[in-house]
Amino acid sequence: MRAINPWINFNGNAEEAFTFYKSVFGGEFTKIIRFKDISGPEMPIAENEANKIMYIGLPLGKNNVLIANDVPGFMGRVSEAENRSKIYVSADSREEAEQIFNGLSAGGDVEGPIGDTPWGTYAGMFRDKYGIEWIVEFDGSYNG
Known part of the structure; x- marks a missing residue:
């Protein structure tokens, strides 16, 4: 197995969280994709969701990447209080x-x-x- 990469769902603050994580771990984001970047006639994105993160990756060490996204409102909220x-x-x-x-x-x-x-x-x-x-x-x- 090359690596296991954790993927975290956020309620609209993925970019803020990952900016914080980057301040601790260092490095650079591999890519940031916002929902507006994938918006089109076949996949319309609501204006209030456009700047939310669809994908953000922060490399940790040689083979690991911490990944996250914001959950779009139509899918409901992530329970941040759950384990x-x-x-x-x-x-x-x-x-x-x-x-x-x-x-x-x-x-x-x-x-x-x-x-x-x-x-x-x-x-x-x-x-x-x-x-x-x-x-x-x-x-x-x-x-x-």
Whole structure:
């Protein structure tokens, strides 16, 4: 398997969330497609949906891409209070784990503070200010 790329649905704030994620991870967006970019006679897009994100991708490392879109209003709202799947970040060092944890958890709710775990790793868990759940971990025994 080359990679697993998480895809997140947002309620109209995908671009804001990804700008924040980019400020933590760095890099550049691979592409941004707005609903107006795919609008046409066969697929009319309402004016209030035109600038919403249909696709945004942010590369993370060599083979991973974090992807998202805004859910169009006609499809209903994403429940931001539900327990969505967590995004797991495997850091290369304790320092990187802390930097990512502290950056992404700013303004969010920490569920498990970053620190040494009973299973011998350095990890923390939180829900960011956009409602996305993350686990950041450094496993010093991993040699892959």
